[in-house]
Amino acid sequence: MTPFGWWVALYFALASLAAGAGGAACVQLWRSGNKRSLREVRISLLIALVAITLGSAALVLDLEKPMEFYRIFSSFNPNSWIARGSRIISAFGLIVAGLLLLTFSSRKTLSLEVIALGILLSLLSVAVAVYPSLVLRQSIGRPLWSTSLLPALFFVGALHVGATIARSPRALELAIGAVELLLFAAYARSIGPRHLFPQTSAYALVALAALGAWLVPAALLLATPANASRWHWPKVVFVFAGSFGIRSAILLAGQSVNG
Amino acid sequence: MTAPKTAQKKPDVTAPLPWERVGPEYERTLARAGMVVDLARCVGCHSCSVACKTEHQVPLGNFRQRVHYLQRPTELQMSFVPMLCMHCQDAPCIESCPTSALGKLADGRVVVDQAKCNGTKACVPACPYGAISINRDTGRAEKCDFCVQRTRVGLEPACVDACPTTALRFGDMDDPNDPVAQYASDKKATAYKADAKTRPSVLYVGHTKWMEERAGSIARTDGDDGVVYE
Numbered sequence: 447m448t449p450f451g452w453w454v455a456l457y458f459a460l461a462s463l464a465a466g467a468g469g470a471a472c473v474q475l476w477r478s479g480n481k482r483s484l485r486e487v488r489i490s491l492l493i494a495l496v497a498i499t500l501g502s503a504a505l506v507l508d509l510e511k512p513m514e515f516y517r518i519f520s521s522f523n524p525n526s527w528i529a530r531g532s533r534i535i536s537a538f539g540l541i542v543a544g545l546l547l548l549t550f551s552s553r554k555t556l557s558l559e560v561i562a563l564g565i566l567l568s569l570l571s572v573a574v575a576v577y578p579s580l581v582l583r584q585s586i587g588r589p590l591w592s593t594s595l596l597p598a599l600f601f602v603g604a605l606h607v608g609a610t611i612a613r614s615p616r617a618l619e620l621a622i623g624a625v626e627l628l629l630f631a632a633y634a635r636s637i638g639p640r641h642l643f644p645q646t647s648a649y650a651l652v653a654l655a656a657l658g659a660w661l662v663p664a665a666l667l668l669a670t671p672a673n674a675s676r677w678h679w680p681k682v683v684f685v686f687a688g689s690f691g692i693r694s695a696i697l698l699a700g701q702s703v704n705g
Numbered sequence: 706m707t708a709p710k711t712a713q714k715k716p717d718v719t720a721p722l723p724w725e726r727v728g729p730e731y732e733r734t735l736a737r738a739g740m741v742v743d744l745a746r747c748v749g750c751h752s753c754s755v756a757c758k759t760e761h762q763v764p765l766g767n768f769r770q771r772v773h774y775l776q777r778p779t780e781l782q783m784s785f786v787p788m789l790c791m792h793c794q795d796a797p798c799i800e801s802c803p804t805s806a807l808g809k810l811a812d813g814r815v816v817v818d819q820a821k822c823n824g825t826k827a828c829v830p831a832c833p834y835g836a837i838s839i840n841r842d843t844g845r846a847e848k849c850d851f852c853v854q855r856t857r858v859g860l861e862p863a864c865v866d867a868c869p870t871t872a873l874r875f876g877d878m879d880d881p882n883d884p885v886a887q888y889a890s891d892k893k894a895t896a897y898k899a900d901a902k903t904r905p906s907v908l909y910v911g912h913t914k915w916m917e918e919r920a921g922s923i924a925r926t927d928g929d930d931g932v933v934y935e
Contacts, residue, residue: 510824510844585830
């Protein structure tokens with residue numbers, strides 16, 4: 447039985463996108479408060495909001511009883527990382543929405559409320575990025591998920607997305623991408639290639655394709671001039687695809703061995 | 706000197722017959738419900754898993770209990786390993802369930818509250834024994850509960866009742882005077898997959914490491930050994 451399927455893989459990727467976009471918005475907030483910066487902040491916040499909303503919808507659709515999703519809030523188990531995560535993403539969504547509204551009411555200068563929410567958002571972005579890996583680590587019946595590499599990999603993955611959205615310096619983007627790839631390679635090595643893609647099916651092929659897509663941003667970075675903006679959003683899409691591929695591969699691998 | 710006459714005990718004709726000893730008044734109060742599985746006695750007849758499926762109307766493809774057929778590595782013989790929920794004292798499924806649908810009764814057995822379960826499936830990978838599955842009909846988690854509805858009226862769990870070789874024994878693992886606890890102690894019964902550190906209440910007599918490697922989970926199919934049973 448594969449308890450965590452494609453909806454969960456999609457959620458993991460969207461959570462990474464949301465966390466990265468939230469982090470990017472925080473970085474952009476710390477830059478000068480001119481109109482252009484606020485516009486970029488709003489775009490990042492909008493991406494974060496849409497991503498976390500779609501991700502939450504994916505989680506609800508994954509439930510065997512989607513209409514009873516509210517039980518996660520009404521019957522709360524504080525020890526469950528899924529229950530904790532539901533609160534984290536709820537708070538994240540509210541903060542992002544609140545910050546987005548505040549940026550529309552701000553003019554050139556950043557208000558104290560915006561700065562305070564920005565600090566909260568940066569903390570929640572880290573939580574949103576990392577907690578899915580803790581959900582996997584709580585599944586002790588799947589030994590291939592019991593590794594400390596996963597929290598680091600998930601965090602750096604969100605960082606990669608955020609760095610791409612925030613138009614970071616090329617060297618920084620390349621470095622973060624390289625670290626993500628190295629962490630994934632380390633995880634693959636720790637579980638063994640036999641478990642990495644255990645199913646020769648469309649599932650594994652999709653994960654492979656997404657991973658391949660991940661290499662495209664690196665190629666784009668190297669091949670295009672530093673200030674080429676027309677590749678910016680395609681690059682974000684490819685990084686997101688790579689994030690989806692990595693998380694799908696981790697889910698596939700972990701479910702290949704039980705007990 | 707004549708020997709004293711020993712009083713002959715007359716049978717109590719007013720006592721209920723075995724099939725009449727059913728009712729809430731016959732419920733045993735257990736400190737910690739548990740089971741001992743004696744692998745030397747198990748002959749792989751599957752009476753236990755059939756009884757379980759019948760008792761709980763478990764749908765096709767779901768298993769609350771399963772008997773693994775394992776070919777021994779060095780002999781041309783088979784070993785049979787019944788696996789079920791271990792009702793762990795440190796149950797990881799309870800930790801992982803976000804809706805608190807999994808919990809413990811007073812006697813320590815782990816049960817699913819069907820009213821609270823919404824099919825998150827977090828419990829399925831959390832269990833190191835693969836004891837939890839999602840019921841294909843209800844969409845909610847399903848697992849062995851030591852037949853609560855039977856033990857509450859003084860009956861044994863269905864699998865224990867059905868086992869022809871008494872390979873399965875149900876009792877109070879925390880009561881040193883309980884025959885099952887004594888049996889576990891005498892036979893040096895140990896936990897299956899003790900390295901999971903969940904402190905299971907189901908102990909096994911005669912299990913070995915290679916059994917754990919080949920049949921570590923209810924969910925794992927026998928096909929791994931080239932012997933397909935179901």
